[in-house]
Every structure is written in C-alpha cells, then in structure tokens.
Amino acid sequence: MPQPVLDLSATSIDITRALCDIPSESGDEKQIADAVEAAVRQVKHLDVIRDGDTIIARTNLGRAQRVVIAGHLDTVPIKGNVPSCFETIDGREYLWGRGTVDMKAGVAVQLKLAAELSNPIVDLTWIWYDHEEVAADLNSLGRIATTRPELLDGDFAILGEPTAAQVEGGCNGSLRVELRAFGTRAHSGRSWVGENAIHKLAPALAALADYRAATVDVDGLAYREGLNAVGITGGIAGNVIPDEGMIHVNYRFAPDKTVDQALEHLRTIFPDYEITVVDRAESARPGLDAPLAQQFLAAVGAEAKPKYGWTDVARFSALGVPAVNYGPGDALKAHADDERCATAEITQCERGLRRWLLGQ
Structure with a gap:
C-alpha cells in the first residue's frame, strides 16, 4: 500500500482525520511515524x-x-471505528473514530503549529511517540528519558491529552497488583479434604467493595482516587477445589504520594495476601506554579483542573520539568466505541497554543 501523506497546510481538523485514518494500535505505529517524519x-x-x-x-x-510539547501516536484497538467520519449531534459537529479523542486531535494541532510557527517566543521541542496505551515499561518516552534525557529537557512541558480544551495539572499515579490466596486442591465431591483458595479471596473482595476512595487536595486541585478489582482468576476444573486464586487490583492514587507509599497503603488494606506488582507509574504534582504555566493559563483562557488518569506528565515531572495536559476531546469518550471529538475544541486548542507561543 502507498505510504500515507500528511498535508500540514490543511486545517487541524483535516489533519486529525488523516491521522485517524492511519491505523496505529500500540505496537503498530511504524506507518504513522513514517508519515509524521516525512511531513516534518x-x-x-x-x-x-x-x-x-x-x-x-x-x-x-x-x-x-x-517548551516541550508532546503527544502519543498509538491508540487502543480499533473496534469498527475507522475510517473516521463527521457527525452532528445537537447542532454540534464531531469527528468520529478511533483516536479522535485519545489523542490524534491533539497531535494534529501540534503538527500544524510545528510546521507554521517559525518564530515562537520560546524554543520548542515537539515529540510524537509510541507505546503510550500499554504497560509503562514499553512507553518510548521512558526509553528516551533513560537513553537520551537531553531530548526531554525544558522549562515547561505540555501533553496533548484530551482535556476538552481546559488545562489539567499533574496526574494521578497508577499501581496494578495481583493479590493471591492459596489453598489445598481436592475433589469437589470431598471438599472437606481441601481448602478453597477462591473462598479465601472473599475478605479482599469485601474490603474493595467497602473501600471509600479519598479526594486529596494537592496545590489547590482536588484529585479523586480509586481502588478497584479489575480482574479475577482461579479454578482448575468443575470438580476440583482450587488451590490458588488471584484478584487483579488497580489503585489510582493522588500526587501527594509516591508509588512506594501507594504500595504500602495496599499492604495495610490487604495484610493477609501475597502482593505482586505488575505495573507501576508515578503520579505528578500539578506544576501550575511555574511562571510559564501561569502565562500559559492566562493566554489560553482555560480553567485549571486535576487530571484523574495517568499521563506522561509524570515522566516530565520526574525529570524536574513542570508539565500539564491540554488538548481537545472529552476524556470520557477516550477508548469508547463511539469515540468522537468536537471539532470546535480542535480549533480552540490550536488558537490557544498559537496565541501563547507567539506571545499574543
């Protein structure tokens, strides 16, 4: 198939559509990366x-x-929502399709401005990267932070994650663990001989059901936490008492704590279970007290809010670079089968960034 060509003189809305029509599920980003490279x-x-x-x-x-401005090129799996198309809902125009929200609209805005702004008031590093929608250890920003950290240097960073054209400071951290219980295998017809490992998970499930997640104020923003079972496994056969059971738990924690502190919190909640960490991503404080951040907020005319999900602002925060999220799209539509982005928000973000970067 011919290599897709991106026309960066087109509108940011049309660039968004062109990007969305290049499939780029995590692990399959080469074609879209080739197109972006050829264009820039x-x-x-x-x-x-x-x-x-x-x-x-x-x-x-x-x-x-x-200033570093970044966006990821990959998406979660396509589910009948490519190619993209326009639709009107309640009089408002949307671009529908996988990646419109998370986060090819943000990337499109960045690409257009990267091509057009030859004389910004700050030097710019634009980064379009792969493997964001999968385990944190596969994320290419993590690799670059280790192998070429100078490429991420900056006084301020902006991630084009969907924020409905508002500014979301920092992000919650994410910790995924497996809780395991063990028993003794036996024939289910003589269950009293065995010890049921799945039954031993009941206290953990009860603790999860009863848990009341905190809302934590960090630098004036209220971060809402979450602790949930996201998977459960166990059992060998229909006539066997299981000797092992596992609950997969995800803890989204506020940026007042580190991953290690979050893990200690889980150990206090589940003291009787073996805990195995399967994925960990640090949180990030808002970063809105930096002078550049204050100038940015004023220029784009946005309201500062907390970011509940994890984003790569955490990687910049760990490097000492204050970072925020700013991009088109409703985060509630990210990854949804009916993923769609209001085209007005694409234009709004382009205008806001352009105004700030030109000092207008």
Missing part, C-alpha cells in the same frame, strides 16, 4: 530526530526558555 522533515526551521517510532522536532533559535 519538509519544515526548514525544524531539526528532526527519529528514535524508533518516536519523532522529535526541535527549533534552535537561541531563546532563553524551551
């Missing part, structure tokens, strides 16, 4: 670097400050 290499004021399926484009204008 045509832009004379950008120095372009490719690292795997991540494309980095930088200005080097000698400005006093540098």
Whole structure:
C-alpha cells in the first residue's frame, strides 16, 4: 500500500482525520511515524530526530526558555471505528473514530503549529511517540528519558491529552497488583479434604467493595482516587477445589504520594495476601506554579483542573520539568466505541497554543 501523506497546510481538523485514518494500535505505529517524519522533515526551521517510532522536532533559535510539547501516536484497538467520519449531534459537529479523542486531535494541532510557527517566543521541542496505551515499561518516552534525557529537557512541558480544551495539572499515579490466596486442591465431591483458595479471596473482595476512595487536595486541585478489582482468576476444573486464586487490583492514587507509599497503603488494606506488582507509574504534582504555566493559563483562557488518569506528565515531572495536559476531546469518550471529538475544541486548542507561543 502507498505510504500515507500528511498535508500540514490543511486545517487541524483535516489533519486529525488523516491521522485517524492511519491505523496505529500500540505496537503498530511504524506507518504513522513514517508519515509524521516525512511531513516534518519538509519544515526548514525544524531539526528532526527519529528514535524508533518516536519523532522529535526541535527549533534552535537561541531563546532563553524551551517548551516541550508532546503527544502519543498509538491508540487502543480499533473496534469498527475507522475510517473516521463527521457527525452532528445537537447542532454540534464531531469527528468520529478511533483516536479522535485519545489523542490524534491533539497531535494534529501540534503538527500544524510545528510546521507554521517559525518564530515562537520560546524554543520548542515537539515529540510524537509510541507505546503510550500499554504497560509503562514499553512507553518510548521512558526509553528516551533513560537513553537520551537531553531530548526531554525544558522549562515547561505540555501533553496533548484530551482535556476538552481546559488545562489539567499533574496526574494521578497508577499501581496494578495481583493479590493471591492459596489453598489445598481436592475433589469437589470431598471438599472437606481441601481448602478453597477462591473462598479465601472473599475478605479482599469485601474490603474493595467497602473501600471509600479519598479526594486529596494537592496545590489547590482536588484529585479523586480509586481502588478497584479489575480482574479475577482461579479454578482448575468443575470438580476440583482450587488451590490458588488471584484478584487483579488497580489503585489510582493522588500526587501527594509516591508509588512506594501507594504500595504500602495496599499492604495495610490487604495484610493477609501475597502482593505482586505488575505495573507501576508515578503520579505528578500539578506544576501550575511555574511562571510559564501561569502565562500559559492566562493566554489560553482555560480553567485549571486535576487530571484523574495517568499521563506522561509524570515522566516530565520526574525529570524536574513542570508539565500539564491540554488538548481537545472529552476524556470520557477516550477508548469508547463511539469515540468522537468536537471539532470546535480542535480549533480552540490550536488558537490557544498559537496565541501563547507567539506571545499574543
């Protein structure tokens, strides 16, 4: 098949549609990365670097400050929602399809501005990266933070995650663990001989059902936590008492604590279970007290809110770079079968970023 071509002189809405029509499920980002690389290499004021399926484009204008603006290229699996199309709901126009919200609309805005802004008030590093929608250890920003951390250097960072054109500071952390209980296998016709491991999970399930998640104030923003079972396994056969059972638990914790502190909290809730960590991602404080962040808020005219989900602002925060989320799309529609983004929000984000980056 011919390589898709991105026209960065098109509107950000049309660029969004073109991106959405290039399938890029996590692990299959090469085609979209090739298209992005080919497009930005045509832009004379950008120095372009490719690292795997991540494309980095930088200005080097000698400005006093540098801002990093990033967005991921991958999506969750397609479910009959590609190719994209326009639809009108209650008089409002939407672009429908996988990735419209999370987060190709944000990437489209970034690509258009990267091509057009040859004289911004700050130096810019644009990053479009792979493997965000999967386990944190596969995320290419993590790899680059380890192998080429200088490429992530900046005074402020913006992630184009969906925020409905508002600004969401920091993010909750995420910790996924497995709780295991053990018993003794036996024939179910003589169950008294065995010890049922699944039954031993009942106290953990009760603790999860009764748990009341906290809302934590961090730097003036209220972060709502969550602790939930997201999977359960156990059992060998219909006539066997199981000797092992497991509950998969996800803890979304506020940025007042680290992953290690979050894990200690889980150990106090589930003291009688073996706990195995399967995925961990640090939280990030809001980062809204940085002068550049305050200027950004004023320029885009947005209200500061907390980010409940985990995003890569945490990676920048860990490097000492204050970071926020700002992009088009309702996060409640991310990953949904009817994923759709209001086209007005795409235009709004483009105007807001353009105004700020030009000092207008």
